[in-house]
Amino acid sequence: MPTTQDxxxxxxxxxxxxxxxxxxxxxENAQSLAPDGYNVMFGNKDxxxxxxxxxxHIIAHRGTDVSGKSALGDxxxxxxxxxxxxxxxxxxxxxxxxxxKIVKSIKAGNPDAEIFxxxxxxxxxxxxxxxxxxKTVRDNVSRHETFNAGSSPLGVDLTPKKGSKKHDxxxxxxxHHKVKGDGISE
Numbered sequence: 001m002p003t004t005q006d007x008x009x010x011x012x013x014x015x016x017x018x019x020x021x022x023x024x025x026x027x028e029n030a031q032s033l034a035p036d037g038y039n040v041m042f043g044n045k046d047x048x049x050x051x052x053x054x055x056x057h058i059i060a061h062r063g064t065d066v067s068g069k070s071a072l073g074d075x076x077x078x079x080x081x082x083x084x085x086x087x088x089x090x091x092x093x094x095x096x097x098x099x100x101k102i103v104k105s106i107k108a109g110n111p112d113a114e115i116f117x118x119x120x121x122x123x124x125x126x127x128x129x130x131x132x133x134x135k136t137v138r139d140n141v142s143r144h145e146t147f148n149a150g151s152s153p154l155g156v157d158l159t160p161k162k163g164s165k166k167h168d169x170x171x172x173x174x175x176h177h178k179v180k181g182d183g184i185s186e
Contacts, residue, residue: 002058004177006035007118007145010050010060014123017043018068042102045070046095047123049102055113057106059099061130063121064150074122081125084152087133096130096137103140114142124149124176131170132160144174148182 002010013033017026023043030048031040038050038058045068051057064074073091080089099117106113117137119127124146130137131144160166 001054001114002035002038002056002116004145004175006038007058007060007116008120008147008177009033009035010038010048010058010116011063011118011120011123011147013040013050014043014048014060014062014119015065015068017048018045018062018065018070020069044098046091046098046126051106051113055110056116057113058116058118059102059127061095061099061117061119061123061127063119063123077122077126078150081122081150081152082154084154086125086129086152092126092129095126096134099127099130100134100136103137107140115140117141117144118146119149120147121182122150125151128174128176131174132166138166138169138173141173144170146174146176148179149176 013030016029019026027040027043030043034040034050037052040048040050042049047059047061049059064078077089077091080086086092103115106115117127127146128149
C-alpha cells in the first residue's frame with residue numbers, strides 16, 4: 001500500500017507530463033520520479049497512472065505548471081477555482097472523465113485492485129472534483145490524498161451535506177495535506 005510520501009512523489013511525477021519533448025521522454029521522466037516499485041502505465045498532460053505488482057494503482061493529477069505548454073489552460077482552471085466555478089470548468093470535467101475511465105479499466109481487469117488518487121495544487125483540486133462529482137471514482141478509490149490543493153477563498157465549494165452518504169464516504173477516504181514552504185500555500 002502506498003505511503004503518504006509515495007503519493008506525494010506520484011503527484012510530483014505528474015508534472016513531467018506537461019513539459020516539452022517526446023512523449024517517451026516525458027514518460028521516462030515521470031517513471032524516474034515515481035515511488036519505488038511503481039511503474040507508469042499511462043500519462044498525459046493532465047495525469048499519470050502507475051501500478052505495482054501488489055495490484056495497487058495510483059492516479060496522480062498534475063498541478064499548475066506555468067512553464068509547460070499547458071500554462072494557459074492551467075491558469076484558466078486556477079481562475080475557475082478562485083471564483084468558485086470549478087464544477088463548470090472544462091479541465092475539471094475532462095480530468096474527472098479520464099479518471100473515471102482509468103478506474104473502470106483497472107476494475108475491469110482486476111476487481112480487487114486498490115486505487116489511490118492524489119494531486120498537488122490544481123491537481124489536488126481536480127482530484128477533489130473527481131471524488132465529489134463522479135460516483136464511479138468515489139466508490140472505487142480506496143484512499144484520496146491531496147497536497148496543498150487549490151480552493152476558493154470565497155467559500156464556494158462542493159462540500160456535500162453533513163451526514164449524507166457522500167459526505168461520510170469522502171470524509172472516510174480523503175486526507176488533505178497543507179505543506180509549508182510550498183509557493184501555492186504562501
